[in-house]
Amino acid sequence: MEQITKVWLGPLPADSPYVKPFRFYYVQNGKEKNWDLLKVHDSVSIVLYNTTRQKLIFVKQFRPAVFHGIVTTDGGNVDNVDLKKYPPSLGCTMELCAGIVDKDKSWNDIAREEVLEECGYDVPVERVEEVMTYRSGVGSQGSKQKMYYCEVTDADKSTSGGGVDDELIEVVELSIEEARKMVQQGSDNNSPPSCLLGVMWFLMNKAPKQ
Ligand SMILES: Nc1nc(=O)c2ncn([C@@H]3O[C@H](COP(=O)(O)OP(=O)(O)O[C@H]4O[C@H](CO)[C@@H](O)[C@H](O)[C@H]4O)[C@@H](O)[C@H]3O)c2[nH]1
Numbered sequence: 001m002e003q004i005t006k007v008w009l010g011p012l013p014a015d016s017p018y019v020k021p022f023r024f025y026y027v028q029n030g031k032e033k034n035w036d037l038l039k040v041h042d043s044v045s046i047v048l049y050n051t052t053r054q055k056l057i058f059v060k061q062f063r064p065a066v067f068h069g070i071v072t073t074d075g076g077n078v079d080n081v082d083l084k085k086y087p088p089s090l091g092c093t094m095e096l097c098a099g100i101v102d103k104d105k106s107w108n109d110i111a112r113e114e115v116l117e118e119c120g121y122d123v124p125v126e127r128v129e130e131v132m133t134y135r136s137g138v139g140s141q142g143s144k145q146k147m148y149y150c151e152v153t154d155a156d157k158s159t160s161g162g163g164v165d166d167e168l169i170e171v172v173e174l175s176i177e178e179a180r181k182m183v184q185q186g187s188d189n190n191s192p193p194s195c196l197l198g199v200m201w202f203l204m205n206k207a208p209k210q
């Protein structure tokens, strides 16, 4: 699915549109301190539930940062890494449908667009409900993510999804029981906390009571 054939590293160009590193200085309790941080885009995530088939909809994709973390924690060198020893599938994650806020559009419109681009469901923006906001990576980035909830049906499906431009995204459907297991027992699918939070929120507030 991920189709990765080669991996290597390089320095971060100063004009990256995605991450800008800074050293932040401040005086606290009379003492000068500093903190190294990364400015990254804010983002939206969407808990998607298909009521026709009673499935939660997730996206699976190769995440370079996760692959890097796995290889280096294991003591490996990512630069020109041996992909037989470290298969790229190690860096694939199960996530909520999500996207960065990098356009001159409302957050709700961006959430609606991600549902269409990544998962293929074409819904009017009114059907995308705001749930909560939180901060990710508070030690290094502190970016805001707003979580949404959207119920979809098979009739809303207009494309197979999979992302735009060069994105390679797999749409994955889980039953409520399978999603419950993911947060009860944990799993080895590299899910970020935002995805686990979204599933727990759904189970507490939306899942049909048994
Ligand atoms: N981030 C990035 N760095 C690059 O160097 C980089 N180079 C190219 N790109 C392109 O930017 C687009 C980013 O895709 P999305 O808008 O769908 O955003 P996500 O990657 O899904 O990230 C969100 O959702 C995650 C899960 O909740 C959260 O962890 C993130 O914080 C949150 O932003 C893709 O077209 C990708 O090809 C980069 N994107």
Ligand SMILES: [Mg+2]
Pocket (backbone or CB within 6 Å): 097, 098, 099, 100, 118
């Ligand atoms: Mg995305």
